[in-house]
Amino acid sequence: MTDKNEMHQKRQQRLKEAVDERISKANEQRGILIVNTGNGKGKTTAAFGTLTRALGHNKKGGVVQFIKGLWENGEKNLLEPLGVEFHVMATGFTWETQDKASDTLACQEVWRKAKQMLANSQLDLVILDEITYMITYGYLDLEELLIALKNRPNHQTVIITGRACHRDIIELADTVTEMRPIKHAFDAGIKAQKGIDW
Template identity: 60%
Template sequence: MSEQSKDKHQQRQQKLKDQVDARIAAAQQEKGIFQVITGNGKGKSTSGFGVVARCVGHGKKAAVCQYIKGTWECGERNLLQGVGVEFVVMGTGFTWNTQDKESDTAAAQAAWQESKRLLSDASLDVVLLDELTYMVTYGYIDVDEVLEAIGNRPPMQSVIITGRAAHRKLIELADTVSEVRNVKHAFDAGVKALQGFDY
């Protein structure tokens, strides 16, 4: 690389660094973050669990409520419960398996009461409400009640909600929204879900 090319590269990188530094300096508000991870792609829950692991890795406290996949053996639960992460599990599994709206609603409401307890616990730094979007979509949990609980949580508590088709009101309230897009999925090609990778 010529000296001129090196100089141009250095100038571009310095300009980029100055821009990043300015944005960091401008971001001075401290508060808990409300994040929604939605979309049709794979990895929403995995992303949420990654934040829980990060939280615990920094010596902070986290809790999880699982609304859909709770009846499966869960590698994340196996690991994180061992380091003190509380798990609340709805316990009915996929609602299309039970096909009983009354019992599914009761199970969702019971899990939601526990979620509200977590959302009022100032000792928790992160609360993951995994697959909650489905409960709102199916009408098992009222979206306005969810918004109220999140709005009234301790100021430094961060909350993550995962699941497809997040309600627009959740998206509007959220500080950060990520949409996971499906480009290609092994399951569509007939590949069985793999323990340790898919669950």
């Protein structure tokens, strides 16, 4: 038993030394660009988890939701009264609207709000929820988005969510997570649930 304990202790000590070395080399402090992409569920949920953590540390945040419709929004219900600025495109899913011209106008309108947030030094964290679709569908110019991201205040962190994130955004990002679906309740015929899925 003593040998096993000693081996475990040595392994953990090597792990500690490796982690400590990485921590000592990480000395740059600035806002980062985070991308949550992929076909799996949880991209927006992860972004809001980070925002909630930031609020717990007295940080200020803002949210722009592309794609989302006029239905009740649990995250907005909770976070807006806490001072989080929200702007929602409010047109709903593009496969339902099927009107590129009006969707483009709606995108451009909410994008103006997003640009203001990305230039606002009072905001520590900005979520651009489902913005990847705006690039994919051509509602928003990729270069304009990249410029706004590059020129934001140095301390500001931005989280981008959505499937099929453009490679130029991924290249610019500091942290990229790809969510991969393994199982989804909806595929088994279970309805999306208030408070769980939306």
